[in-house]
Amino acid sequence: MKNEFEKLKDSLSKTRKGFLSRIIGILGKKRKIDEEILENIEQILIEGDIGFSASMSIIENIKEKFRVNKECDSDNLFLFLKEEILKMLENSESFQEEKLGKKPWIILVVGVNGTGKTTTIGKLAYCYKNSDKDVLVAAADTYRAAAVEQLDIWRKRANVDLIGTQQGADPAAVVYDSVKAALSRNVDVLIIDTAGRMHTKVNLMEELKKVKRVIAKIIPDAPHEVLLILDANMGQNAINQAKEFLKATKVTGIVLTKLDGTAKGGVIIPIKLELGLPVKYIGIGEDISDLEIFEPKRFVEALFSF
């Protein structure tokens, strides 16, 4: 068994050659789409966390496309592959930083534990503040120790105000206070932090529904934006997360965090295919300015790099 592991380990620790050069290497010998090439593509797609089903449907499309003309060059194949995935992410492309149609524009931030909700809120607040908006953040994660303190440090960096309370308080109460404050202070944007919760915990998902109801009670069409924070390191379980959070809070978009590592975050493809949820922002570092608008083309390029 040791030997098998050793071999496996070696193959994993080797720096992956670029997708293009790998495909060219194979095609150089054959110039023909065969099982070996398809298996290579399958590996790249699956290792990017795109998942089995989506990967298979991409490969089926390649087979179909090159069925008649089995001869092909790597450029063609590569181009086709990228277009296929871009098509899957369609509509995400049109997303621009949204014009705030309402005042206050209320953003609710949700997700499982440890995905980077609080950090993302710091970055978002900074972002809005930089475009001359009045921003208020609400610390409604009353569960995790020092969550309020953590958000407090971020909001100071962003130079915005915070509504908070102590650990253990009712999050709905904090949310209520913050929406009221947003109205009375006449701010442009209110960003609400919530506690990380496993999407399978019924009571915690109910709590989230209640938070949403409390907001809607004061401002009927709010929250205007519900952002689900997904860690790019996540595997296929992210699909379940998206499903459950969508059910509980009508998620409007995804923020894909931690893209500065080697994880590709490919799970957003099946999420887009199955649930139609677009990615809006990406997190690419620990600095307050490390938040960018999601660009499908760049995402697809990155999927095949490294």
Add this chain to the structure above:
Amino acid sequence: MLEEFTEKINIAFKKLRGLATINEKNINEPLRDLKRVLLEADVNYKVVKSLMEQVQKKSLGQEVIRSITPGQQVIKIFYDELKKILGNSTSEFIMRPNNPMTVMIVGLQGSGKTTLCVKLSHYARKKGRKPSIIAADPYRPAAAKQLEIMGKATNIPVFSRITEDLILSTKENIEDAKKSGYDIIIMDTAGRLHIDEEMMDELVELKQEVVPDEILLVTDGMTGQDAVKTAVEFQKKLDFTGIVITKLDGDAKGGAALSMSAVTGKPIKFIGIGEKLGDIEVFHPDRFASRILGMGDIISLVEKAEHATDRERELQKKLKLDNFTFQDFYDQIQQLKKMGPIQQILEMIPFGGKSLKGLKIDDKQFVKIEALINSMTKEERENPRIINGNRKKRIAKGSGTNIEDVNRLLKQFIQMQKMLKNFSRFGLKKFGKMQTLFGGI
């Protein structure tokens, strides 16, 4: 979703279960299904590939266990390979007595290191040790504060003084903890990316200076394919001693974490299964393999069936004498009952490759046969020929049945005896025909 998953693996297993013989052709499709199941559980692509190769190789060269189908054996092989990859046996977190021990906790951002520190302290305290935690994350806002609050709430001392010189202040904190008599000293380090050279070097330096007894790599159980890269990098730099998988209280299969153990050869020591203090468990490879498969029951049935083979051999010896008695029949039924609900067992038994799904056999049918046999004397069981009219009446009365039932059983039993004589070997495989014979009862 979880049901969906179990459904998929069920389909794969069903295809396997029906196979009376195994060859390269017919094993292909079910193995592909299983591959899919593993990939959807986030097991690393290369790990899956090597696992499936092993399963295929071993399946084609398998020794035959008589009481289960070759297809079921493939399932067993699959399960065993999965277990092997997970480390086969439980790797205990050993706390040496009478010696202060230092544990370094490392991992990516958001993997659950801080929560683990507190849980691990709780675990150690329950084992009679004196734990304390050292805060060594100067980067995440309010990280030390989080530890202080959690320490206070759980009554675990936290040494959280961090100066400009992280290495120095951590060493001082550890000395303080040792002097205060704490014997399990847990260091909570900052989350970092495995490709961040500077941050990784900081850990290497910390390791060199502190010389921890254990270094635990903490991984989120929901992680995807990239987990192996993280693990390999952390291993290269730190050569950690064990893995902890967190957040397994949801519906994540944790397949990525499984792969981490496979590629590094390091054992998984704990799993985190909730946000409460006690939500930490020692890792058991067999249970986790069942979790991945979502079908622990099938595996245990296969294992039971294997256990039962010894008894079966004994029975076979007897049956070779061409003298099948009611007592043997009765033993056979008891043997089956020991393995679980009869319907479930029969679904596992090959009936010439035919699926038994439509055939409803409930335990009641056997209850009737059992009752009838129970009402026979020892003599009658050994030699059914002596059962005359009076004896029939007594048996019917004793078993709460009627004469027709006794007659039917006798008739069918004699047919069965004849049939059995035609077979030199008799195993559970032929039980199907016996069942057909007794279909009317």
